[in-house]
Amino acid sequence: MKVLLVLYKSILEKENITKDLEEQVNLLSRMVGPDSIYAVITSEMKDLFDRFPDLVFINNEKGSFLYGLYKGLRKLRGNHVLVWDPIEKLTKEKLARLLSAGKKNLLSKKVALLRLMDLDYVIRTAEKYKNEEGSIEDILNKVYQEYGIKYEIL
Numbered sequence: 001m002k003v004l005l006v007l008y009k010s011i012l013e014k015e016n017i018t019k020d021l022e023e024q025v026n027l028l029s030r031m032v033g034p035d036s037i038y039a040v041i042t043s044e045m046k047d048l049f050d051r052f053p054d055l056v057f058i059n060n061e062k063g064s065f066l067y068g069l070y071k072g073l074r075k076l077r078g079n080h081v082l083v084w085d086p087i088e089k090l091t092k093e094k095l096a097r098l099l100s101a102g103k104k105n106l107l108s109k110k111v112a113l114l115r116l117m118d119l120d121y122v123i124r125t126a127e128k129y130k131n132e133e134g135s136i137e138d139i140l141n142k143v144y145q146e147y148g149i150k151y152e153i154l
Contacts (some may be wrong), residue, residue: 001079009063040068050117070126085110105151
């Protein structure tokens with residue numbers, strides 16, 4: 001399993017975003033492993049290279065959540081992927097519930113667990129809407145409408 005942190009331009013407006021990211025990345029590193037964490041960032045976030053040297057970074061040229069989601073999922077094709085919008089704070093309990101979900105696609109506010117067998121459908125759908133504004137929930141709703149692939153809400 002891989003973890004995809006999707007950072008976008010408007011997240012820079014949040015106070016203490018770097019401190020929150022450090023806490024969350026430490027939690028993810030302990031529970032999933034540091035080599036499994038990828039971050040999609042914009043050009044304004046280059047300082048994160050020094051703060052998080054263990055992360056693998058992917059460029060989000062357009063700066064929107066959906067474009068970052070699309071770019072990140074394309075790179076992580078072939079894996080189960082935990083998508084995380086850092087606006088949502090992860091707790092150890094929430095992460096444990098997501099990781100023990102079995103063979104289901106799950107959504108919990110701005111965090112989603114996407115199973116390998118459905119990932120290509122999510123990528124295709126994200127590609128269609130990559131130039132628009134939206135959230136992971138919007139994409140999963142489109143996947144359900146177009147392909148009938150369900151997800152559960154935690």
